Amino acid sequence: MSEAVPREPTRVLMIGGSAHHPGGLESYCARAMEAVARSGRTIALTWLESGTAYLSPRHLPGIARVIAAMRRKRRDGFAVAWVQASNLTELALAEVAQRLGYQVIVTPHFGAASRMETHGLARAVAARLLARADRVALLFASQAEEICVPRTAEHAVVGTFLPDASLAGPPIDRAPPDHVRLLHAGRFSEGKGTFRMVAFCAALRARGVPFSARIIGRGDAATSARLHAAVAAADLGAVIAIEDWRDEAGLIAALREADVLVHLSTLDSFPLIVLEAMACDTYPIVFDMAGAGDMVARFGGLSLPRDAEIEPVAARLGAIPTAVLRARARVIGAGVRAAYDWPVIVGGLERIVVDVASR
Incomplete structure (x- = not known):
């Protein structure tokens, strides 16, 4: 034959x-x-x-x-x-x-x-x-x-x-902190949700929710100055770190260290940062834009109407025990890594x- x-x-x-x-x-x-x-x-x-x-x-x-x-x-x-x-x-x-x-x-x-x-x-x-x-x-x-x-x-x-590194799964965090670790990453702007991140952090603190937060990105001089001023005006300098944009490896590392990605953007059709975060076992909070809403509907997370008020969203997140939040994120991550x-x-x-x- x-x-x-x-x-x-x-x-x-x-x-x-x-x-x-x-x-x-x-x-x-x-x-x-x-x-x-x-x-x-x-x-x-x-x-x-x-x-x-x-x-x-x-x-x-x-x-x-x-x-x-x-x-x-x-x-x-x-x-x-x-x-x-x-x-x-x-x-x-x-x-x-x-x-x-x-x-x-x-x-x-x-x-x-x-x-x-x-x-x-x-x-x-x-x-x-x-x-x-x-x-x-x-x-x-x-x-x-x-x-x-x-x-x-x-x-x-x-x-x-997705980046190969994000599909590898996050390393085991043997001693995660008791508080929730928040992350926002992207170009500094209103449309990208940078200032909503600051408002979200203020609402969490007003409810007594323990957290730390990082804002990673860059913007023009005026927008960056306005962001620093907003953090100072809300007296959040002790809990929000503003950091310069990172390369792919640095960003994946930051996503792996976070519990929640806050991506309240009204501009992105298909925000890859959200999918990358989910693959890294990071729980997403997004507006119900076509792409981001599709991701959350398929794998899990919190998707909000674009006119949603910040305070009720903070209340919803604050009501989820940190251990439960991390367990849900692990399920989301496994699903994304398998699908992508x-x-x-x-x-x-x-x-x-x-x-x-x-x-």
């Missing part, structure tokens, strides 16, 4: 991200590359940066080079283009890929606050381009309800790639690619 000939992996060209403006999208692409290289079985992934973030005339020659590279890769046998779309130019590259003969998967990296949603003409163009994709691969299940994914577009959930383990996410991506490539 002859041995079966191993099937060549489907070559997938991942398009998106900008080296001149690294951020969450670029981290997503880098982790996708590492995850597929580590555990992929039926696909081989190559990353082509689009260079379209904050597009200006000086970046336009780069678009021509990207299209030329897409053409070369197609001639070399790449069958599928997986476009990471954070702006209209990246969505337009999905259209270019289709015209070059690729089967096209698009993952939208934008939410309701994006100009592609708030600007009527941009929204119409984005919806039309998404409708032409062979598959829309969503970051989370309810994303299609938040943005302009047409009902006629075929879509599936591909998910996200890299082989699980890669397996889902492979199923989408195989389905699209077989057309």
Whole structure:
């Protein structure tokens, strides 16, 4: 009996991200590359940066080079283009890929606050381009309800790639303190919930709840000065530490040391910091935005209406014994780590690619 000939992996060209403006999208692409290289079985992934973030005339020659590279890769046998779309130019590259003969998967990296949603003409163009994709691969299940994914577009959930360190699980804290350890991390701003964190801490202290808190991030000089002033005005300097932003390893370490992530943001469509915190056994408190609400509904935590008053939220948290809070967080963490383990996410991506490539 002859041995079966191993099937060549489907070559997938991942398009998106900008080296001149690294951020969450670029981290997503880098982790996708590492995850597929580590555990992929039926696909081989190559990353082509689009260079379209904050597009200006000086970046336009780069678009021509990207299209030329897409053409070369197609001639070399790449069958599928997986476009990471954070702006209209990246969505337009999905259209270019289709015209070059690729089967096209698009993952939208934008939410309701994006100009592609708030600007009527941009929204119409984005919806039309998404409708032409062979598959829309969503970051989370309810994303299609938040943005302009047409009902006629075929879509599936591909998910996200969490930092490898967060999926390792937290170290055993052999002597955790009796008080609750709070954390807020992000760019300092009203929209991100930085000042709600201060108000939340003030409400906890007024109720006699023992806690310590850290605010990790950075902002412009005026916002940073205002934050320090707010902490001083509330006489919380002894319990709130304001720290500079950390690299990935430092942030994961901070999440592992916290009991509760307070992320009362009204801006984030899919706040990765919340999912990372949950993976580190940290209990999340969020507003019921599409992405964050989806995370809490699926795994656990506290999700609040955007008009919720701070004092009742503090009362709800203060009523949960610290040991119970930590036990709930451990259950949440186990669920997130199982669902977002890299082989699980890669397996889902492979199923989408195989389905699209077989057309």
